[in-house]
Amino acid sequence: MSLLEVRDLNVSFRQDGKLTQAVRGVTFTLERGETVALVGESGSGKSVTALSTVSLLGDSAQVSGSVTYDGQQMIGADEAMLRKVRGNDISFIFQEPMTSLNPLHTLERQLSESLALHQGIVGDAARARIIELLEKVGIRDPESRLGAYPHQLSGGQRQRVMIAMALANKPDVLIADEPTTALDVTIQAQILDLLAELKRTENMGLLFITHDLGIVRRIADKVCVMKGGEIVEQGPTAEIFANPQHEYTRKLLGARAVGQPAPVPEDAPELIRTDHLKVWFPIQRGFLKRTVGHVKAVNDATISVRAGETLGIVGESGSGKTTLALAIMRLIASEGGITFDGQDVRAWSTKKLRALRKDMQIVFQDPFGSLSPRMTCEQIIAEGLGVHGVAPGQDKRQMVAEIMTEVGLDPVMMHRYPHEFSGGQRQRIAIARAMILRPKLLVLDEPTSALDMTVQVQIVDLLRALQVKYGLAYLFISHDLNVVRAMSHKMIVMKQGDVVEAGEAQDLFANPQTDYARTLLAAALDLTS
Incomplete structure (x- = not known):
């Protein structure tokens, strides 16, 4: 008897009086001490399948088929039994903490x-x-x-x-839904090693949902490839990777950001410079909130970025990557020099900075969390035009349609809301919202980490094309070093607030000088090999 057995699972959702089928005829088993990976693009049915195992889909879902845990039928089980199993026998790790x-x-x-x-x-x-x-x-x-x-x-x-x-x-069964998406490569490696050790010592079954095929190759015993709610191919991991039978599987395995960014023009002016930038957060204790120490988020960071150039910023979680970018954009307080487009902006007032904001834009890691669920795609993209008084009297709808086309979205979708788009489409909306203001600097904070591999490649190609067309400077923050390599001209490596290494990206990848940089690159290579 299998620890977890899914047979002919079908899931449909009722919305506006219509039934939409999300999962069709899914069948697989999970044994004790085994890892089964569910892979596929966003919307392929991976998470719906996982949530079905302990009836976590809500009242709008119609579920048929069979899901048994240790011989107990989970579909149609009473709430008392489900409460006992959830979080104890079957436990979840979700993507967005x-x-x-x-x-x-x-x-x-x-x-x-x-x-x-x-x-x-x-x-x-x-x-x-x-x-x-x-x-x-x-x-x-x-x-x-x-x-x-x-x-x-x-x-x-x-x-x-x-x-x-x-x-x-x-737990007996651990269901991990994109559990390493937000983690840098060294922590990814630690977590994967930890899960593998727990699986071995506790004889635990692991159902692993991911879009990262490097992780699948490293940890999974079996792979189930999902597309359009169906499993189109499944089998032992080594066989699937060595000899994929389905065209879609071959497409997934071939998707990876490659190449290099276009060269920066020799006469490109310097756009951003920081001199000994420092961001320390006070630690306050006691009734009087006395400062007893500091969290040293960024120490003595000196960087320079030209128009049309990408600076990749890498390092472990909590190393100060995002804090550095926010300080450059004057969104948090800092010490040291900040020069933007030839102007010393560190002492500028909030009112004076407002005019500069349209030249500095940011694209966040989680596109769904950064888009208002109450605004249409058109309203989201056009909002900045009104805030900054850009293009008064011009047809804003036409401007939205043009930028949507430029980032690969069909303008007929401009009246839809964020929940009606896929993850990749939402990230394109976020890019369009930034680009409609024609900024000079774009901060990209983990812009591809929540996206599956095929969409990652599309977004990287889009960003490189926009950079060449408009001479954009990018601060590219990521823990995915393959994407960093494909995007960056220069790179800095951060550790606990310090810039421990800096240089040309290709040189740093080829010959890192510090032990920490070597560790990061080795971990990235291990996860993708």
Whole structure:
């Protein structure tokens, strides 16, 4: 008997009186001590299949077929039995931790809740177990983090907390839905090694959902390739990678960002310069909130970026990558020099900076979280035109249609809302929103990490084309070093707020000078080989 057995699973959703089928005839098994990977593009049915295993789809879903865990039928099971299984026997790690963590509760409270509910562990024993879990998933100095709230952690740190919560009760089945999306390559490697060790020691079954085929090759025993709600191919990992039979599988395996950015013109002017930039956040304690120390987010960063040039910024989660970019855009306080387009802007007032904002734009990691769900695509893209008073009297709808076409979106979709687009389309909307203002600098903060491989390639090609056409300068923040290599002219490596290495991107990839950079590159190579 298999630990988890899915037979002829069909899932449809009722919306506006119509039924839309999301999963069709899915069949696979998961054994104890085995890892099965579900792969495919966004919207292929991977997450819906996983959520069906413990009936987490909501009232609008119509589910048929069979899902058995350890011989128990899960479809149609009563709530008492499902509550016992969820989070205890079958545990989930979700892709977006901020939607899964309670923003009002500390880490200690959120982790202790699960231990108390399922195992009756409370007090000092719970605290010791929580510290042990946080250490396992790579949280530095975990005791000092117990009182922290989710918003006080970086994206990668929040994901590690989610993984710790999922592992707290030593589940039989761990369902990991894109669990390493927000993590840098060294932490990815640690987490994957941790999951592999737990699978071996606990004889746990692991259902792993991902768009990263490098991870699949490394950890999965079997692969199920999904497209349009169906499994189009499945089998042992080595066989699938060596001899894919389905055309779609071959397309997925061949998708990878390659090439290099176009050369920067020799006469390109310097657009951004920082001189000994520093961002320290005070640590305040006691009733009077006295400053007892500092979180040294960025130390002594000196960089230069020309028009038409991309500076790749890499480093582990919490190393100061995003903080550096936000300081350059004058969105957080800093010390040191910041020169933008020949002007010293560090001392500028908020009012004076407002006119400069249209020249500095940002594209965030999570396109869904950065787009207003109450605004149409047209309203989202055009909003900046009104804020900055750009193109008064011109046909804004025509401008939106033109920029949508430029980023690969059909203008007939401009009346749709964000939830009606795929992940790749939402990221294109975010790029269009920034580009309609014709900025000089674009900060790209993990712009491809939430996207599957085929869409990543499309977005990289789009960004390189826009850079050449408009002479854009990019600050490209990413933990995906293959994408960084395909995008960047220059690169800096950050560790705990310090720039530990800087230089031409291709030189740094070919011959890193520091142990830390070598470790990062080795981890990236290991995950993709």
